């Protein structure tokens with residue numbers, strides 16, 4: 001597998017630190033509002049990366065944080081007259097609902113910054129002790145950027161260029177810095193803000209330290225993949241490297257992966273610019289799977305422009321896949337129970353295997369989901385032309401499993417739960433009653449199971465058979 005590494009600006013062969021295992025950290029959202037579909041892009045992309053690793057047999061330890069202490073959260077809490085944690089807990093819960101709708105699996109761990117303050121205090125102290133950080137008079141702790149020789153290696157920036165840009169950016173209160181490049185690790189509280197005690201002042205952490213600390217705690221000093229949107233390369237990830245590598249004395253992440261922006265009218269979708277749609281907006285208009293399919297229709301390093309036309313195209317594309325699977329399911333339900341493949345079917349399955357190989361090849365090449373989806377479409381075409389009422393059940397089931405597996409790597413659910421009509425359910429119940437009367441208990445049980453598979457539970461009562469959907 002080859003992954004484009006922002007650090008080296010090259011595609012590199014993936015070699016895990018521990019064979020068979022992937023340790024992966026993805027920077028998560030700041031929780032002060034419903035997430036927008038730009039925030040959903042990294043969630044969907046890296047969930048797909050995780051799923052593909054698992055498809056290739058790796059165990060994935062996937063950590064993704066919630067930033068739950070931040071100026072914007074505090075501002076919202078003040079506006080609503082509630083504590084900051086009321087805001088962050090509310091939007092973590094809402095974010096998890098959106099993730100579930102988009103079939104983004106929960107991370108192995110979702111740490112929250114406010115729960116990890118002790119670890120942050122420890123790392124900041126270590127950085128002070130080793131000369132990489134210093135406390136200013138007012139208790140603010142700064143990272144001494146020039147003490148870290150490799151600063152700039154991820155964003156490919158040169159310190160002197162940065163310095164030039166920063167001089168004009170000096171804001172009040174920052175005059176205690178030794179150097180304009182230095183960034184905040186800990187800052188004094190302001191009136192009405194949440195704070196924690198520390199050796200330097202009562203206050204709260206800067207943004208960057210949480211990820212260094214949580215990544216170390218849940219994954220170890222060295223990890224395989226660190227990921228997020230490309231706006232995080234500088235300064236967030238650059239600063240994480242400076243903190244982690246100075247504190248741990250080891251390289252931090254081997255591969256740095258960054259998704260390009262989701263744009264609207266060719267401008268980055270963002271809360272601050274006001275040009276955004278929330279995930280909630282979009283999934284009230286489209287099946288959430290359409291949004292997921294749309295996101296994966298482009299390579300994750302290419303900018304993607306959101307538009308109604310492209311969503312329609314995604315909807316139609318997804319529909320083609322779902323229709324093929326639905327037809328396959330129909331044929332399976334009608335097929336005889338033969339467990340034998342014909343010679344012809346054996347050959348056809350060998351031919352079909354090429355589409356999985358093509359899918360894997362695309363994903364092996366830096367997770368090229370656009371090409372991987374093309375391979376799924378080819379399989380769809382193959383299924384449509386090479387199945388019919390004569391096909392054996394085993395053959396159809398093998399094709400079903402093949403397409404289900406590829407779709408599952410993309411996080412797409414192809415077996416739509418078909419809602420049965422009440423009348424159909426009742427007809428089947430009558431049939432079951434007739435079978436029982438005729439003492440054909442095998443048939444009666446088969447009908448009960450068939451209904452169960454469709455989410456209908458039967459209950460035999462004195463008043464007759466009752467049923468409910470589960």
Ligand code: AMP
Nearest residue numbers: 028029030038039041228229261262269
């Ligand atoms: P934030 O809550 O702004 O820290 O963002 C959470 C994640 O969403 C980060 O990985 C960002 O890089 C990513 N992100 C924010 N806006 C966009 C966008 N328009 N397109 C793609 N990714 C984005």
Ligand code: ZN
Nearest residue numbers: 027028211236
């Ligand atoms: Zn981070």
